[in-house]
Amino acid sequence: MTGRRASVGRAWCDPVIASNARQPRPVSGAASARSRKVTSVDVAKRAGVSQTTVSLVLSGKAPGRVSESTADAVRTAAKELGYRPNAAARALRSGTASAVGLVVRDVTHPFFGRTLRGAQQAAREAGHVVVLIDDNYGTEGRESSAVALAEGTIDGFLFFAAKVPRPLREPGSRPVVIVEYEQPRIPFVRLDSETGADAALAHLAQRGHREIGYLRSKAGGQTFERRHGRWAAHLDRLGINPDDMVIGEADFAAEAAIAEGRRLLQDPRRPSAFLADDDLLASGLIAAARQLGLRVPEDVAVVGFDDLDVARLLDLTTVRFDPEALGAAAFGLLHDRLQGKRPKNVVLPSELVIRGSTGG
Amino acid sequence: MTGRRASVGRAWCDPVIASNARQPRPVSGAASARSRKVTSVDVAKRAGVSQTTVSLVLSGKAPGRVSESTADAVRTAAKELGYRPNAAARALRSGTASAVGLVVRDVTHPFFGRTLRGAQQAAREAGHVVVLIDDNYGTEGRESSAVALAEGTIDGFLFFAAKVPRPLREPGSRPVVIVEYEQPRIPFVRLDSETGADAALAHLAQRGHREIGYLRSKAGGQTFERRHGRWAAHLDRLGINPDDMVIGEADFAAEAAIAEGRRLLQDPRRPSAFLADDDLLASGLIAAARQLGLRVPEDVAVVGFDDLDVARLLDLTTVRFDPEALGAAAFGLLHDRLQGKRPKNVVLPSELVIRGSTGG
DNA sequence: ATGAAAGCGCTAACAA
DNA sequence: TTGTTAGCGCTTTCAT
Numbered sequence: 001m002t003g004r005r006a007s008v009g010r011a012w013c014d015p016v017i018a019s020n021a022r023q024p025r026p027v028s029g030a031a032s033a034r035s036r037k038v039t040s041v042d043v044a045k046r047a048g049v050s051q052t053t054v055s056l057v058l059s060g061k062a063p064g065r066v067s068e069s070t071a072d073a074v075r076t077a078a079k080e081l082g083y084r085p086n087a088a089a090r091a092l093r094s095g096t097a098s099a100v101g102l103v104v105r106d107v108t109h110p111f112f113g114r115t116l117r118g119a120q121q122a123a124r125e126a127g128h129v130v131v132l133i134d135d136n137y138g139t140e141g142r143e144s145s146a147v148a149l150a151e152g153t154i155d156g157f158l159f160f161a162a163k164v165p166r167p168l169r170e171p172g173s174r175p176v177v178i179v180e181y182e183q184p185r186i187p188f189v190r191l192d193s194e195t196g197a198d199a200a201l202a203h204l205a206q207r208g209h210r211e212i213g214y215l216r217s218k219a220g221g222q223t224f225e226r227r228h229g230r231w232a233a234h235l236d237r238l239g240i241n242p243d244d245m246v247i248g249e250a251d252f253a254a255e256a257a258i259a260e261g262r263r264l265l266q267d268p269r270r271p272s273a274f275l276a277d278d279d280l281l282a283s284g285l286i287a288a289a290r291q292l293g294l295r296v297p298e299d300v301a302v303v304g305f306d307d308l309d310v311a312r313l314l315d316l317t318t319v320r321f322d323p324e325a326l327g328a329a330a331f332g333l334l335h336d337r338l339q340g341k342r343p344k345n346v347v348l349p350s351e352l353v354i355r356g357s358t359g360g
Numbered sequence: 361m362t363g364r365r366a367s368v369g370r371a372w373c374d375p376v377i378a379s380n381a382r383q384p385r386p387v388s389g390a391a392s393a394r395s396r397k398v399t400s401v402d403v404a405k406r407a408g409v410s411q412t413t414v415s416l417v418l419s420g421k422a423p424g425r426v427s428e429s430t431a432d433a434v435r436t437a438a439k440e441l442g443y444r445p446n447a448a449a450r451a452l453r454s455g456t457a458s459a460v461g462l463v464v465r466d467v468t469h470p471f472f473g474r475t476l477r478g479a480q481q482a483a484r485e486a487g488h489v490v491v492l493i494d495d496n497y498g499t500e501g502r503e504s505s506a507v508a509l510a511e512g513t514i515d516g517f518l519f520f521a522a523k524v525p526r527p528l529r530e531p532g533s534r535p536v537v538i539v540e541y542e543q544p545r546i547p548f549v550r551l552d553s554e555t556g557a558d559a560a561l562a563h564l565a566q567r568g569h570r571e572i573g574y575l576r577s578k579a580g581g582q583t584f585e586r587r588h589g590r591w592a593a594h595l596d597r598l599g600i601n602p603d604d605m606v607i608g609e610a611d612f613a614a615e616a617a618i619a620e621g622r623r624l625l626q627d628p629r630r631p632s633a634f635l636a637d638d639d640l641l642a643s644g645l646i647a648a649a650r651q652l653g654l655r656v657p658e659d660v661a662v663v664g665f666d667d668l669d670v671a672r673l674l675d676l677t678t679v680r681f682d683p684e685a686l687g688a689a690a691f692g693l694l695h696d697r698l699q700g701k702r703p704k705n706v707v708l709p710s711e712l713v714i715r716g717s718t719g720g
Numbered sequence: 721a722t723g724a725a726a727g728c729g730c731t732a733a734c735a736a
Numbered sequence: 737t738t739g740t741t742a743g744c745g746c747t748t749t750c751a752t
Contacts, residue, residue, distance in 0.1 A: 082527075084527075085512075086452070086512040087512035087513040088448050088449075088451035088452040088457065088512035088513055089448075089452050089512060090512075091448035091512075091513070092446070092448040092449050092452050097448065097513070099513070107473045107476050107477055107480075108470065108473040108474055108477060109473075110468065110470060110473075112473075113467045113468040113469075113472075113473060114468055116467050116492070116494065117467055117468060117494055120467075120494050129491070129493070130492065131489070131491045131492070132476070132490065132491065132492035133489070134476070134477055134480050152446040152447035152448035152449060152450075152451075153447040153448055153451070153457070153459075153513060167442075167444075253669065254669035254670070254672040254673050255672060258672065258673070280669070283673050284673070286673075287672070287673045287674070287675070290675075309613065309614035309640070309670075310614070310669075310670055310673060312614040312615055312618065312647070313614050313618070313643050313644070313646075313647045313670060313673075313674065314647070314673065314674075315647070315650075
């Protein structure tokens, strides 16, 4: 750092500044004790233009309306002053906040994190930010933060497998896109769980498994209904009554999944294979099998969904999806709606990844 | 306060103009039975009170200033009209948005999700929301969304093991609290990794392990330096040069951890035990051991950190922390700062959880 | 190509 | 206890 002192007491209307090429460094750091808030008015004065011009330039609406030299002067002044536009004021005046809310049931689930990242990346490219709301499986009550934020700071919502609360469903409220869920009249993005489940089932059949047990997610949701539905249909086709199969249910915590897995595997009617609503659940099954001294896949084969990291760790056969793409697509739809375009629903494909838990 | 005068000659003293100036009402559509935006003015009219009263009541500042009956009337009117306060306007006027930003390096890591949940819960109790910013290991560049949001919509920041960008470090900018990191002059919350590492090392020693390898996190960070530091000190104490040990490095992806784990385990100098910077890495080591036909813990013992779900799944001995408490504490500090109190740094304890990967 | 003026919806001094 | 008034910092017609 140089010991040079910044000029603080400079008259703000000093005409020399506007036209001069060489301009003093920004008044940053220790030199200026008082750090007043820098507004667009300050920038305007510094650049010798009006507030309007500053606004035009800084929000990218300058081309064709403001001369290049003026625009440059504004940008320079803004940088020198360390100007940061006030988002609240902008939102209030323009009615748009360039922020979307992502409502999830459980921030803790790995699949969600990757979806968020996808959405976040897409949002950033469009100049938006993503506000995260974990509704903790609906625990937050009807008047959740999502609704509270609806006015003013959030332009729209992405609901990830979460129910859309009443207020947000009313006409005139903020646009909503649903991820992994379908509701009439609301645009959605989802995974093609059906085809994925079919592939998994076919794979199991080909490996000689006839009876197949199921470990369901306690959380519920359309996605899981679809997966489970294909499983039931598959068994039906083979003349097996799904209700006679060994089935269980657990939430996404390892402890719960393992406990339920043990119960399932100790059932005397235990089938030679299991399908689980997702990899976390399937992993619980595998961990349980190990605890019980059962060999995978010889004694029991397991297939999950999502291809989470844990699937690689446990050598688990699984139906892979692309969560980043899911998130990006979801933001894309919302962005379309925000721009007045009619969004087109999206269904993303799956891919069966065969690993050791079904014999490789 | 500064007496800065924007417009002169405004007819603020002429009551007539105020009431019948031309009305620039945007003539929208035909029938106005539309669902117009409901403002506090509407509520005021409906309740037969002034806007001030509405504001007072609805922001909980009524007690002692507004009569109960009036307050009730306001609440009723608000509910009937479906009024939702505009957050942007509130933020602009009051200078506070009741929102804090949580900046993380990687939304995808399970530990983070739980921390976020803890922060979120604490924030909600204080009437705040948490905005999530994934800076993707700094990929977002200097001018990240965090900084962009700093003005107006965010009251302060929680940085989770992420560097605090320059603009935010300057005096006068929004308050910041750091999680799992220390920087001069910035309040922080962190885990007592030292004690945890010592306990893990002692446990290993007691089980007869002398030489101990290490699998480090590629991400780096003070937390990991601390863990690694205790390991080095431990070996030093035994007269072993840490640099002679088998050590590796991987990022948090399972694939990378497994690959590096295989490399480590195939090293002819392979020690009887390994410590890993976190459970994800430790899990990679265990998965690698299985792939190579090595028995855990007979051929190789492993200890991780965090007690993630995967630790239960793989029966991994680990140093447990409480991420929810971490998040809650972090929000607590920030909240203190926001209220002008001087926050007290927090260090949270650890607990060694002994499982099968070290012989149970 | 640029500027003046008018608010967005709310809160907070200050009056009454 | 309640109302009046003046903006917060920005964008946006509408003039020029």
